[in-house]
Amino acid sequence: MTENVSTWFKDGSYPSDLGVKLEAASDAQSRLSLPYEERNTMFGLIHGGAIASLVSIATHAIAREAPRAVAEPLRTVSMHVGYVRAARKAVTVEARAVRRVRELGFFETLITDADGNAVAHASSTVSETGPDSAIADAPPLLDLPEADDALGGGAGAIRAAMAASPFLSRRRLRLVGVRRGVVEMAIDAAATNLDGNGAMHEGAVLTLIDAAGATCPWTVVPPSPGASGATIAxxxxxxxxxxxxxxVARAVVRAxxxxxxxxxxxxxxGASRKVHALGTVVYRFSDKNGP
Structure with a gap:
């Protein structure tokens, strides 16, 4: 592991706040670990946003290793995470470079729990250079009514669930707007959401995508006693x-x-309204739910 990587990792406020440990890194592979701690959980499970964050952290560690030793800029131009099972224990992350050509790196990542069970598998493409881009201005924010009759009090239930999650509370996520099939959430630029350069960490963006995408389905199928679900991709x-x-993230149910x-x-x-990331979440209800 080079000094470039170890310094970058220690400077990252977001990885440090998660408690991620970088165990090994080379230009071909990296290995991380995340302890099972309440601060990273929701309903007693490691949050899906924390799991997705590990993919970005692990692949960027490889990209920063010699001989290429990329410092800035790095961005995950494409990522797909499949969640195999919930994580109730500490997890280990192993990422490997499939190919690195020109400014692109192609990676595979496997996340397992302390018993060796697969938790998630990911493929991602990281760009080491390239201009900043903003495809458009985001649409206006929603107006959140004080009495959310359309959701039968669903907005209050969403806020309560977010407040009960140590991981989401630590990230300072908040509900901005909601209606049937649409949710808007915001994440603050708290120190624990930033990287070593003072910019929002990719992990925080992935957390926002996961949280908004996993919440939105419940505006179409309001929670009922015993109902549950999980992000599967x-x-x-x-x-x-x-x-x-x-x-700010706007999530819209498409199907x-x-x-x-x-x-x-x-x-x-939140201020510029320029688009910085796109995402899709596939969410599965534990039991069949009617319309």
Whole structure:
């Protein structure tokens, strides 16, 4: 492991706050570990946003190793994470470079728990150079009514669930707007959400995508006693360098059947309204839910 990588990792406020440990890194592979701690959980499980974050951290560690030793800029232009099972124990992350050509690196990542069970598998493409981009201005924010009759009090239930999650509370996520099939969430530029350069960490963006995308299905199928579900897949694309201020995500349900819901997410600057990332979350309800 080179000094370039170890210094970058220690400077990253977001990875440090998660408690991630970088155990090994080379230009071909990296290995990380994440302890099972309450601060990274929701309902007693390691949050899916924390799991997705590990993919970005592990692949960027490889990209920063010699002989290429890329410092800036780095961005995950494409990522797909499949969640195999919930994580109730500490996890280990092993990433490897499939190919590195020109400014692109192609990676595979496997996340396992302390018993060796697969938790998640990911493929991702990281760009080492390229201009910043913003495809458009984001649409206006929603107006959140004080009495959310359309959701039968669903907005309050969403806020309560977020407040009960140590991981989301630590990330300072908050509900901005909601209606049937649409959710807007914001994440603040708290120190624990930033990288060593003061910009929003990719992991925080992935957390925002996961949280908004996993919440939105419940506006179509309001929670009932004993009802539960989980994210089974997350895709994300980071369009350019991330800002140092807060972000807002708009999640929209695009399709659903009796068990599975597909939600698209757009992430924009809270102040600039410029688009910085796109995502899709596939969410599965544990039991069949009616319309």
């Amino acid at each position: 997350l895709s994300a694309q980071v369009l350019g360098a991330l800002p140092g201020d807060g972000l 659903r059947d009796a068990r599975i819901c597909w939600t698209d997410i757009l992430v924009a600057g």
